[in-house]
Amino acid sequence: MSQTYEEILQGMLDRVPSNVDKREGSVIYDALAPCAFFLAQQQFLLDNYIDLVFSNTAVGEYLDRAVADHGVTRKAATAAVRQVSTDMDVNIGSVWGINDLTYKITELIAENLYKAECTTVGAVGNWYTGTLNPVSNVIGATATLGEVITAGTEEETDEALRERFYNKVRxxxxxxxxxxxxxxxxxxxxxxxxxxxxxxxxxxxxxxxxxxxxxxxxxxxxxxxxxxxxxxxxxxxxxxxxNPAAKQIGISASVMLDGSKTLEEVETAFKESLRDFLSGMVFNSGNISYAKMGGLLLDTPGVEDYDELMVNSQIGNIMIENKEIPVEGVITLTEAD
The missing domain is CATH 3.30.300.30 (ANL, C-terminal domain)
Structure with a gap:
């Protein structure tokens, strides 16, 4: 068990004969205090070191090392692949930009519709849509950045890597x-x-x-x-x-506000809570609880109470089939009179 600086110092002083002055400022106290402080530092570092060598507490590169012996490696960040539509044929390999990002045309999907890969890895490649500006020497063509084909992702987090490691060993x-x-x-x-x-x-x-x-x-x-x-x-x-099939979860309700939030703020916060809840249900449940939907709404900041709650236009649980996942549908909240 680790000891604090004070505990180490007191243990040292307890071993000094009682006929020696051990008060703070005495020769023996001043001689032992730096040593006790150094030992406390070493114990702190040793505790941290132990945390870094076990998979349940390791972080960063130390977690990479801890799981590598079991054949698990951290997933690298990936680039987004997007649809790009043009008003005329453009060359495969041409590069287009929007804001601070560029996209390289990689494949023809259909007439004037292409796949393009973001040259910057990570989720940032999923964010923007709109008119692209040519970076390559492209004359006369206009292009628009469209839907995400394959989402760009960030490097795998410690928690995601740890969970995947647990799945493998268990x-x-x-x-x-x-x-x-x-x-x-x-x-x-x-x-x-x-x-x-x-x-x-x-x-x-x-x-x-x-x-x-x-x-x-x-x-x-x-x-x-x-x-x-x-x-x-x-x-x-x-x-x-x-891909699984998407089961839309649409919710409508009349809400009584407590005055701390506007209806728009309540609806935005509720949608965020609902997305988090539904993502946790993916592949984990065959049932979306009507009662839990009500609980989410009632726990939303600004909501005092609610009435007329409908989930997919009905009062009751929503069943999710084996090959379906729940996703956010149309959310309609109205303020009670």
Whole structure:
């Protein structure tokens, strides 16, 4: 057990004969105090060092080292892939900019519709939409940055890496069983969670559903995951990687405000709470509780009470099928008279 500076110093003084002056400022006190302070520092550093070598407390590069022996590595940041529409043909490889970001055209999807990859990795590549300005020598063409095909992601966080490590060591993943397919899917940058359906289309088949780091649907993610699994899976299995179906959760209610927030502020805060709640339900529950929706609304700052709460136009729980995930639908709050 670690001791404080005061405890170490007192322990030293207790071992000095009682006929020696041990008061603060005495020769023996002043001689022992720096040593006690140094030992307390070393104990503090040793405690921190111990925390850094165990996977449940390690952070940063020390966590990378702690999990590496089990074959787990931190997922790197990835670049966003976006749709770009143009009014005429443009060259593959041409570069376009918006704000401080640039996007490189990588593939033709359809006439005047292209895939473009952000040259900056991370979630920032998902943020902007609108008119692009040519960075390459492009004459006469205009381009618009459209929807996200594959979301850009930040480097995997310590907590996400730790959770993935726990999943690997706690779940018996062998011989291409369901746990192993989930682990293979989670190894791909941008994958926030996965759900596996063995024998989904008959013997020798596996279906894997994937969501992104925000527990949402990313249209380009299944192809990336499928490519990775194809490299590592056992011979013989037929694997399909897909997005789950989105189950819209729409909510309407009449709210009584307590005067501290406007209706707009309440609605914004409630939407944020609802998104967090629904993301926690992804692949974890087959039921969206009507009572919990009411609890979220009542816990929203500015709400004193509510009435006429409807979830998907009904009073009652909402069932989520095996291959569905709940997502935010239309939220309509009105102020009670």
């Amino acid at each position: 779940m018996p993943a062998t011989s291409g069983n369901a746990y192993q397919y989930k682990q293979w899917a989670l190894e791909v940058s941008g994958v926030g969670d996965a759900k596996v359906f063995p024998l989904d289309r008959g013997p020798g088949t596996v279906t894997v559903l994937v969501v992104d780091n925000n527990k949402g649907i990313s249209s380009g993610l299944p192809d990336i995951v499928a490519e990775h699994i194809e490299e590592v899976r056992p011979i013989g299995a037929t694997v399909a990687v897909e």
